[in-house]
Amino acid sequence: MILITGASGNVGKAMLHEVARKEPRFRGMYRSKEEAAKAPAGCEAVLADFSDKASLRKAMDGVAAVYVVCSPIPQLVELESNVIDACKESGVKHVVLNSALGAGDYGKSFPSWHRKVEEKLKSTGLSYTILQPNGFMQNIVAFYAPSIRKEGAFYQAMGDAKVSHIDIGDVAVVAVKSLYAGEHAGKTYQLLGPEAVSNEELAKRISKVAGRTVRFVDIPESAQRDAMLGLGMPEWQVKALLELQQYYRQGGGAKTDGLLKSLLGHDPATIDQYLQANAKEFRDQAASA
Ligand SMILES: NC(=O)c1ccc[n+]([C@@H]2O[C@H](COP(=O)([O-])OP(=O)(O)OC[C@H]3O[C@@H](n4cnc5c(N)ncnc54)[C@H](OP(=O)(O)O)[C@@H]3O)[C@@H](O)[C@H]2O)c1
Incomplete structure (x- = not known):
């Protein structure tokens, strides 16, 4: 089973759309019943909060791969770290982390927060793929x-x-491919438009x-x-x-480079x-x- 966190958000919605093309059943994590009611066909909606570890473990029951995304807020480091801990404790096999361009080379702003989560993820020994998209179109x-x-x-x-703005839909295509690990395991991809x-x-x-x-x-x-x-x-x-x-x-x-095109296959x-x-x-x- 695949779990998409942040399912009510911009990237999360694109992820649900993309996963639905591959999987008959998958899980989406929501915080509110109102948003969960909008889950698309095939999506089993679960209610959980990144600050509530018990709810995270419930959401991850029977889950093999997790896509992690959180709003760009100062609590992102703590909240996404909670999700990563829950992945480890729940026996999740592979984690795809939505980071941001600059996490590798810019020590300020949102990229510096994402960098901390990337380091946390790498320290757990979990199999991972890290995506560092440029600004969204x-x-x-x-x-x-x-x-x-x-x-x-x-x-x-x-x-x-x-x-070099990137379309969220293209981020989602790469993210869904990465959920199956394979050649994407252990990789950090800068996603440039x-x-x-x-x-x-x-x-x-x-x-x-x-x-x-x-x-x-x-x-x-x-x-x-x-x-x-x-x-x-x-x-x-x-x-x-x-x-x-x-x-x-x-x-x-x-x-700009040719990586996105080669990952997409188009x-x-x-x-x-x-x-x-x-x-x-x-x-x-x-x-x-
Ligand atoms: N915008 C860009 O150009 C750009 C470029 C590169 C990277 N990024 C990164 O991409 C991410 C933004 O993605 P986005 O636009 O999809 O964000 P978004 O629309 O704000 O969605 C964030 C999701 O996280 C959920 N969330 C927030 N706090 C939570 C909590 N405590 N427990 C459970 N879920 C929680 C939100 O749920 P609710 O609906 O309940 O709040 C929502 O589903 C950020 O981390 C940002 O740094 C953005």
Whole structure:
């Protein structure tokens, strides 16, 4: 039996969709009954919390492989470590960990938290595969589309930094293949999208698919900090996001290579395909009416 944690989240939902193509029955871990009620066909929903070890052991009963993902919160290290301990205690055979690009070479922000979990996992002696994806394409709609719809612009302290965004669906394909261990056991994969683009370039591409002029406005880091705090975001999150952008400005997210394509066995989703599929998200009401 395969267990997908974080089943209500962005990556978790994509994982359920992908596992369903391979397995008639599998298990998804949820925290709330409301989310569990949305489990897709074939998914046996279990209720558990990463902070409740007894619930984790119940969820892992009879499970051979576990996919571990948690929200990017400061408690991630402790919570995912609990999951790894429960895997060990429950006799799980293989663990696939959703980490992040930079866990290997950036000592700040979310990557530094993921690094600690990677080290924990390696120390247990469990069979593992670690996935270090670059920024998700889905962030573009989640974070940029609201101000694009409203003002025709998105704002970030990113300068001309390039990022090779990856589609969550491609992360899920690699993650599901990795759950069966085999050649993926003991591997750490940096998952990079097929093309690195700057926000200036992204604005041009969005303009094309949306049929309206979209601008990227490079703002000072202090202005972005004030804007995020003004929106009510907690201090820790603002700090982590700005430090992640510093990593990008240093060129950390600009790499591309052929690994993703070879792991998928086909071409990865491109940024243009993603933008085309989500074109309506960037149009204002007048334009989309
Ligand atoms: N966004 C990016 O570009 C990017 C790139 C690389 C790596 N990552 C990493 O990918 C992960 C984010 O994935 P995502 O977007 O799928 O996150 P998400 O949508 O926030 O989903 C996180 C999942 O974790 C669950 N969860 C949180 N706390 C839990 C707890 N105490 N017990 C049980 N479940 C718990 C959530 O359940 P509830 O629904 O109940 O809260 C949810 O199902 C992060 O670790 C992030 O650092 C993100």
